[in-house]
Amino acid sequence: MFFKYPQDFKERELAPGILLRLVWGERVMLSHVTLQPHSTVPTHSHPHEQTGMVLEGELDMTVGGQTCRCRKGDAFTIPGGVEHSASSGEVGATVLDTFSPPREDYM
């Protein structure tokens, strides 16, 4: 019960070309996000803190009016309630996001 394998993750298509693979504990939800090239997460916000790191590729992120061409190894923290969006370019991206508390709407 402590170990979670890929076949056990819950999958969710967030938007066209954007696949979430979800696993969670009591306090943190991991969301392994694959963005195909030229995919967009529209501007939105949620009360959950979101912290994450780019694992592969690159994507443009806008958080609370700040922008980043984020690449492998770059990280971010989005406090609850702060508007954010993201879009990938030619190469796509893989991101490991966390939500705390876990997002009930993704369970």
Add this chain to the structure above:
Amino acid sequence: MFFKYPQDFKERELAPGILLRLVWGERVMLSHVTLQPHSTVPTHSHPHEQTGMVLEGELDMTVGGQTCRCRKGDAFTIPGGVEHSASSGEVGATVLDTFSPPREDYM
């Protein structure tokens, strides 16, 4: 202030051959862990929930008496207070851990 770049991460050598690169928000600390081959995290526990995913390589983890030869894409959740340990073999491993709440002793 929302974006965190690798040169801004706090680094900590957890044990010989094991480097943590840390970044955190209010609720979640990310710990990007690089284990050189044949490195060991001795058995320990902490009150913080620890959830993470193997990014590269493989490692043997023991959590609450359960064991896993964990490989890229495998995930785990360690509730607060549960004893755990890890060791890498020939190939080493990279893991993205999360702690919630953030570990004050790593700040």
